[in-house]
Amino acid sequence: MGIAKKLGAIGVLTAMLMAGSAVAQEKITIGFLPGVVDPFYQVMEMGVMAAAKDLGITIVTQIPPTWGVQVQTPILDAMVARGDLDYIILAPTDKDQMIAPLLQANESGIKIITVDTFLGDGDYANGPVTFPISAIGSDNTEGGRISARGLAKAINGEGNVYINSTNPNVSSVEARAIGFTEVMDNEFPDINVVGLDFNLNDMNTAVQQTSATLERVPDLAGVFGTNVFSAQGAGTAVVNAGLGGVVQVVAYDATKFAIEQLREGVVSLVLAQKPYDMGYMAVQFAFADSAGVTSLPTKVETGFAIIDINNVDDPEIARFIYQVAE
Numbered sequence: 614m615g616i617a618k619k620l621g622a623i624g625v626l627t628a629m630l631m632a633g634s635a636v637a638q639e640k641i642t643i644g645f646l647p648g649v650v651d652p653f654y655q656v657m658e659m660g661v662m663a664a665a666k667d668l669g670i671t672i673v674t675q676i677p678p679t680w681g682v683q684v685q686t687p688i689l690d691a692m693v694a695r696g697d698l699d700y701i702i703l704a705p706t707d708k709d710q711m712i713a714p715l716l717q718a719n720e721s722g723i724k725i726i727t728v729d730t731f732l733g734d735g736d737y738a739n740g741p742v743t744f745p746i747s748a749i750g751s752d753n754t755e756g757g758r759i760s761a762r763g764l765a766k767a768i769n770g771e772g773n774v775y776i777n778s779t780n781p782n783v784s785s786v787e788a789r790a791i792g793f794t795e796v797m798d799n800e801f802p803d804i805n806v807v808g809l810d811f812n813l814n815d816m817n818t819a820v821q822q823t824s825a826t827l828e829r830v831p832d833l834a835g836v837f838g839t840n841v842f843s844a845q846g847a848g849t850a851v852v853n854a855g856l857g858g859v860v861q862v863v864a865y866d867a868t869k870f871a872i873e874q875l876r877e878g879v880v881s882l883v884l885a886q887k888p889y890d891m892g893y894m895a896v897q898f899a900f901a902d903s904a905g906v907t908s909l910p911t912k913v914e915t916g917f918a919i920i921d922i923n924n925v926d927d928p929e930i931a932r933f934i935y936q937v938a939e
């Protein structure tokens with residue numbers, strides 16, 4: 614087996630960087646500012662800390678207690694005001710509203726890498742926003758398409774389906790709903806998307822909204838929960854209504870809760886993102902940039918593991934379940 618295959622992409626990059634780090638290099642300090650406290654970002658933080666350990670980098674982490682620009686911006690400003698950060702790795706909670714505060718951070722000399730969510734259209738080479746080094750995350754439009762095909766299969770290609778999501782203008786979940794709706798509209802003429810609600814990343818709101826939809830649309834066939842709290846809320850509402858296994862749920866994000874509901878037959882498909890890789894790679898990119906590497910890609914898609922009842926116990930798949938306390 615070749616060395617590249619043995620180590621994997623991240624391992625190879627680390628080996629190269631560590632070899633390069635034999636050359637005298639300034640030590641860097643990185644701020645890590647994810648979107649909110651949730652299992653997805655907890656796993657991302659593990660990746661960040663593992664890379665920091667491997668590369669000898671100091672990380673300053675601040676995790677917002679709730680989702681949103683109003684919470685994230687003052688934390689960002691405080692990080693900038695510290696004066697000791699060379700890079701900030703951040704998941705912007707709004708693709709437009711976070712541009713100005715991040716541009717200000719960048720103009721003060723801090724380089725920016727976005728993880729999971731992006732700014733503008735995410736094309737930092739030719740798009741409207743070009744100051745971040747790279748956007749590292751999932752191809753969420755494709756994730757939405759995969760979710761749609763999974764749900765369509767679970768409901769035999771017909772019926773009413775509903776989307777529960779977090780907030781408008783968040784690049785990740787917005788793309789998931791777009792990809793999902795596009796596939797339902799173009800590939801499944803007998804499936805009707807009856808609604809999309811925003812729960813503001815609050816699980817209780819997701820439960821209420823899904824329960825209300827179950828009442829409003831008594832023959833609802835399926836629900837797409839576009840992230841951790843949306844999927845948890847959707848799954849909980851379906852179980853509360855006694856409709857587990859009758860109304861199918863597709864869950865974006867591989868939490869232990871989603872996997873339990875998969876085993877119980879409530880959830881038919883779980884889409885695992887790769888937050889560990891996102892975090893690890895973002896730190897590697899900062900390190901490489903500080904060493905003078907100028908060829909870093911402006912976009913990296915980290916891929917998915919698609920989990921269903923047939924492969925959930927396959928160790929090659931199960932390793933992508935978010936292994937954190939919930």
Ligand code: T6T
Nearest residue numbers: 651653729785840841842866
């Ligand atoms: O789905 C992830 C993340 O990709 C999204 O941008 C926000 O929600 C999560 O953190 C899950 O809660």
